[in-house]
Amino acid sequence: MAWMLSxxxxxxxxxVLIGNSMGYAEDLWKKYKVKAESYGQTERVFIDNKYIQxxxxxxxxxxxxxxxxxxxxxxxxxxxxxxxxxxxxxxxNPEQKVFFNARYFIPFSDxxxxxxxxxxxxxxxxxxxxxxxxWPMVGSSIxxxxxxxxxxxxxxxxxxxxxxxxxxxVAAGDGIIxxxxxxxxxxxxxxxxxxxxxxxxxxxxxxxxLKKGDKVKRGQLIAFSGNTGQSTGAHLHFxxxxxxxxxxxxxxxxxxxxxxxEYVHFSEDQLQMIRNNQS
Ligand SMILES: [Zn+2]
Numbered sequence: 001m002a003w004m005l006s007x008x009x010x011x012x013x014x015x016v017l018i019g020n021s022m023g024y025a026e027d028l029w030k031k032y033k034v035k036a037e038s039y040g041q042t043e044r045v046f047i048d049n050k051y052i053q054x055x056x057x058x059x060x061x062x063x064x065x066x067x068x069x070x071x072x073x074x075x076x077x078x079x080x081x082x083x084x085x086x087x088x089x090x091x092x093n094p095e096q097k098v099f100f101n102a103r104y105f106i107p108f109s110d111x112x113x114x115x116x117x118x119x120x121x122x123x124x125x126x127x128x129x130x131x132x133x134x135w136p137m138v139g140s141s142i143x144x145x146x147x148x149x150x151x152x153x154x155x156x157x158x159x160x161x162x163x164x165x166x167x168x169x170v171a172a173g174d175g176i177i178x179x180x181x182x183x184x185x186x187x188x189x190x191x192x193x194x195x196x197x198x199x200x201x202x203x204x205x206x207x208x209x210l211k212k213g214d215k216v217k218r219g220q221l222i223a224f225s226g227n228t229g230q231s232t233g234a235h236l237h238f239x240x241x242x243x244x245x246x247x248x249x250x251x252x253x254x255x256x257x258x259x260x261x262e263y264v265h266f267s268e269d270q271l272q273m274i275r276n277n278q279s
Contacts, residue, residue, distance in 0.1 A: 079109025158239035187229020
């Protein structure tokens with residue numbers, strides 16, 4: 001109940017702020033887009049998928065291991081060593097020989113990676129201007145827009161993208177995990193802190209992968225999509241917030257909607273103007 005009340009009041013606050021800033025944010029975007037594009041500096045961003053994922057500078061795979069499975073055998077299969085599995089996963093007991101019932105990151109050897117690549121299994125990439133956001137989900141389309149009033153009278157604080165349960169969800173930008181776990185009506189949720197007071201939220205997940213305080217890179221796997229919390233179908237709910245005010249992700253993504261090529265950009269000037277507009 002307390003959660004509901006705080007949710008309702010935050011929606012009212014969001015609505016009031018959005019009402020004033022929506023048109024302004026769009027104007028800002030148009031005004032600064034040209035400038036942003038002229039920055040020109042791009043970075044090659046690799047996007048994790050079902051087959052190759054990254055964690056702490058390693059390429060590998062997150063796996064749910066059963067209790068008592070041999071570490072040695074799994075290590076051999078992926079060309080790595082038991083010691084490396086222990087190191088990457090920060091397993092406290094270096095003598096441990098078997099997995100416990102939990103999720104582990106299994107790093108691949110270079111040979112194993114090459115073998116995958118020779119089979120055409122690789123991470124796709126795109127060149128993205130420095131500091132810009134990428135879509136958190138590949139090949140998805142928006143099924144519910146931001147700012148729409150629901151049957152409950154609440155204002156939608158993000159965009160929804162329908163996707164089968166278990167679809168990979170990646171970090172939209174570099175940052176630090178602020179929250180990774182259950183969050184009321186959002187269900188299993190990841191929140192990433194980016195530059196300044198900018199955060200992204202990924203909700204209704206089936207599984208979160210990382211833990212609070214972990215550093216993430218653009219394109220890095222953070223979770224699998226699901227249907228948890230107040231959700232009426234399998235989808236990802238994606239939010240961008242500045243100073244806890246929700247912004248329309250789509251107004252920053254309009255040109256490249258529905259492909260993996262979309263990205264969001266907030267230049268430092270733009271962030272400053274958004275901040276000023278709110279005070
Ligand atoms: Zn939603």
